[in-house]
Amino acid sequence: MTERGGGAEGVRLSGIAKAFGATQVIDGLDLAVRAGEFLTLLGPSGCGKSTLLRIIAGLERPDRGTVAIAGRTVDHLPPAERDVAMVFQSYALYPHMTVAGNLATPLEMRRLALFERLPLVKHLSPRRRRVMRGILAEVCAVAEALRIDHLLERKPAQLSGGQRQRVALGRAMVRRPSVFLMDEPLSNLDAALRVEVRHELADLHARLGTTFIYVTHDQLEAMTMSSRIALMDRGRILQLGTPEQLYDRPASLAVATFIGSPSLAVLEAVADGAGGIRLGSLRLPFGHRFASGTRLSLGIRPEAFALPLGPEADGPALSARLARAENLGAEWHLHVRLDLPGEPAAIVRLPAAEYAAARAAGLLEDPLTLVLRSRGVHLFGPDGARTAADSARALAAE
Amino acid sequence: MDAAVPLPRESITTRVLRPQRRRALTGAAFAAPATILLALIHVVPIFVLFALSATDYELGAIATRAVGLANYERAFADPAFRRSLANTFLYVAIVLPASVLLGLLVALLVHARTRSRSLYEVIYFLPVTSTLIAMATVWQFVLHPTLGPVAAVLRAFDRATPSFLTEPALVLPTLAFIGIWQLVGFNMVLFLAGLSTIPRDLYEAAALDGAAGAVDRFLRVTWPMLGPTTMFVTVTSAITAFKVFDTVAVLTQGGPMGASSVVLYAIYLEAFQYFHLGYAAALTVIFLAFVIVFALAQAFAFDRRVHYA
Numbered sequence: 098m099t100e101r102g103g104g105a106e107g108v109r110l111s112g113i114a115k116a117f118g119a120t121q122v123i124d125g126l127d128l129a130v131r132a133g134e135f136l137t138l139l140g141p142s143g144c145g146k147s148t149l150l151r152i153i154a155g156l157e158r159p160d161r162g163t164v165a166i167a168g169r170t171v172d173h174l175p176p177a178e179r180d181v182a183m184v185f186q187s188y189a190l191y192p193h194m195t196v197a198g199n200l201a202t203p204l205e206m207r208r209l210a211l212f213e214r215l216p217l218v219k220h221l222s223p224r225r226r227r228v229m230r231g232i233l234a235e236v237c238a239v240a241e242a243l244r245i246d247h248l249l250e251r252k253p254a255q256l257s258g259g260q261r262q263r264v265a266l267g268r269a270m271v272r273r274p275s276v277f278l279m280d281e282p283l284s285n286l287d288a289a290l291r292v293e294v295r296h297e298l299a300d301l302h303a304r305l306g307t308t309f310i311y312v313t314h315d316q317l318e319a320m321t322m323s324s325r326i327a328l329m330d331r332g333r334i335l336q337l338g339t340p341e342q343l344y345d346r347p348a349s350l351a352v353a354t355f356i357g358s359p360s361l362a363v364l365e366a367v368a369d370g371a372g373g374i375r376l377g378s379l380r381l382p383f384g385h386r387f388a389s390g391t392r393l394s395l396g397i398r399p400e401a402f403a404l405p406l407g408p409e410a411d412g413p414a415l416s417a418r419l420a421r422a423e424n425l426g427a428e429w430h431l432h433v434r435l436d437l438p439g440e441p442a443a444i445v446r447l448p449a450a451e452y453a454a455a456r457a458a459g460l461l462e463d464p465l466t467l468v469l470r471s472r473g474v475h476l477f478g479p480d481g482a483r484t485a486a487d488s489a490r491a492l493a494a495e
Numbered sequence: 496m497d498a499a500v501p502l503p504r505e506s507i508t509t510r511v512l513r514p515q516r517r518r519a520l521t522g523a524a525f526a527a528p529a530t531i532l533l534a535l536i537h538v539v540p541i542f543v544l545f546a547l548s549a550t551d552y553e554l555g556a557i558a559t560r561a562v563g564l565a566n567y568e569r570a571f572a573d574p575a576f577r578r579s580l581a582n583t584f585l586y587v588a589i590v591l592p593a594s595v596l597l598g599l600l601v602a603l604l605v606h607a608r609t610r611s612r613s614l615y616e617v618i619y620f621l622p623v624t625s626t627l628i629a630m631a632t633v634w635q636f637v638l639h640p641t642l643g644p645v646a647a648v649l650r651a652f653d654r655a656t657p658s659f660l661t662e663p664a665l666v667l668p669t670l671a672f673i674g675i676w677q678l679v680g681f682n683m684v685l686f687l688a689g690l691s692t693i694p695r696d697l698y699e700a701a702a703l704d705g706a707a708g709a710v711d712r713f714l715r716v717t718w719p720m721l722g723p724t725t726m727f728v729t730v731t732s733a734i735t736a737f738k739v740f741d742t743v744a745v746l747t748q749g750g751p752m753g754a755s756s757v758v759l760y761a762i763y764l765e766a767f768q769y770f771h772l773g774y775a776a777a778l779t780v781i782f783l784a785f786v787i788v789f790a791l792a793q794a795f796a797f798d799r800r801v802h803y804a
Binding site: 154155156175176177181182183185187189190191192193194202203206207211214215216268 | 694696697699700701702703704705706707708710711714715716719720722
């Protein structure tokens with residue numbers, strides 16, 4: 098990972114607010130993006146992530162707040178002068194121009210005077226030819242880096258989705274901006290290509306070392322590429338952190354349910370007044386301080402359930418009925434109903450080997466016994482915030 | 496095959512072919528009305544036109560004789576016809592670019608409006624909905640050297656009113672002005688439709704690329720994306736301009752001294768005032784040839800440059 102300047106200033110947003118009519122899309126948002134990091138704005142559709150990106154680009158004017166890029170306030174600057182480049186979801190390539198023309202456009206706009214861009218009149222400029230030759234060399238270099246140099250003479254309509262995506266990327270790269278903005282650039286690609294381009298993007302980020310701000314609703318993209326993720330909902334950032342932080346230490350129940358697939362099971366629990374919780378007849382110790390009787394939520398990741406095999410046999414256990422078992426090849430997903438009031442549903446993730454062993458040992462007969470592992474169990478207070486008490490440690494201590 | 500078996504009444508080929516033939520006949524029956532009408536209204540008249548153009552037929556004449564290409568020879572030697580041909584091309588040369596460019600300009604301005612947009616659309620489109628013959632009479636009043644509002648305005652500035660419709664140098668530009676007035680609204684609506692199909696993303700990409708000024712936005716995005724619309728507008732405007740007749744017939748009758756005579760008016764005079772149908776047919780053929788050459792040249796020039804999305 099090449100990180101340029103560690104904690105240096107990339108993009109700073111302070112107090113950004115934006116409303117469309119009566120709808121408050123972004124509500125007093127602060128965010129500091131470090132220089133050189135790959136920051137993903139993740140969230141469900143309509144959470145304001147695209148609007149935020151467009152505000153950074155200068156395509157949208159915030160109602161309040163300021164945007165600073167590389168330590169420089171850019172609120173008054175038009176998009177082209179903000180030193181950012183953007184890859185659009187639709188790619189927004191100029192359909193009447195060749196790939197070479199598309200890639201050259203940002204450079205032509207910067208290096209040629211207005212009269213040198215006008216039809217006919219442009220040929221009067223003595224230096225235009227020299228400038229264009231320089232631009233062409235750079236265009237070729239970028240096209241080669243993206244492996245689209247054999248497509249330079251084609252028009253966008255003659256390209257496949259993946260090739261268009263690369264051209265859009267090239268048009269952003271050719272200017273060497275200090276920040277790349279990407280608005281769901283993979284959403285128009287098929288599944289196989291998406292995985293491929295995901296690797297290429299991560300690779301590109303490592304090579305360029307430029308700040309990437311990437312918008313997506315796909316947690317897989319966010320988890321696999323990002324240095325940090327800002328999880329957004331209803332115009333606010335729910336949590337900002339590394340993919341590991343978001344997954345292992347979610348700040349709230351909302352974060353915990355959004356991140357992770359399949360989703361974690363959420364069970365109703367009651368505080369017992371001694372730092373523990375009651376889950377049906379089961380008591381689990383946590384170091385929390387809620388008064389006795391407080392309603393809490395217990396989140397359990399699918400991989401935090403285990404079958405009582407060998408070393409996993411000890412630990413707090415729940416009984417459950419198996420509803421359905423899904424084979425995903427390397428692992429199995431057991432859809433179960435827990436033997437608790439309301440019969441809450443949960444998903445158990447088992448490696449294929451464990452599943453086979455459990456079946457051989459007859460552990461998949463109803464009722465199942467599910468042992469809770471120490472990792473992936475989170476306790477959330479009545480306000481949805483995760484309790485400071487580290488559930489992993491608490492469970493391990495028992 | 497056993498020779499003793501009697502041959503079937505119909506051979507196998509007939510039986511296989513029968514449903515096919517029936518289907519073909521049904522198809523032909525359905526297509527017939529349109530085909531016959533098309534032939535009667537468009538194809539036959541053209542052949543009749545060609546045939547007539549080689550005769551000295553006069554309306555109501557009992558006898559007629561073939562004259563070969565004599566009518567054409569006469570036409571090219573006829574100063575009145577040559578003048579009307581030149582006038583028509585001059586009229587098209589004024590009306591075509593002006594109506595297309597003004598239509599585009601108005602469309603760009605109207606497109607940028609948000610709340611008042613539909614108001615402007617209606618205002619500019621009104622001339623299209625009016626009957627040109629009726630409107631020609633209105634223009635006659637507007638441009639009247641003593642009674643018209645134009646004269647009143649010019650008088651207020653102590654300027655004499657030129658006689659727009661009787662001054663030989665002014666009459667054709669005046670007619671062209673009325674033609675433009677009638678066409679701009681129509682072209683504007685077509686350009687507006689074209690403008691609304693340009694994706695907003697492209698303008699945003701252009702803004703990020705640095706093409707934010709009006710000139711760059713227009714040259715990089717708007718103009719190329721309007722290519723197919725522009726081609727359509729240009730061809731329809733050219734056809735409308737070539738067909739100019741109403742205003743000439745109502746306002747000037749080709750005068751003064753043929754200064755505003757256009758081809759269609761000349762043909763009309765020959766055919767229905769002087770009853771020289773054979774000669775008029777020859778003029779029509781010549782006019783048709785000019786229009787076809789013009790249209791082909793236009794289509795060819797456009798087709799190489801226009802980008803179809």
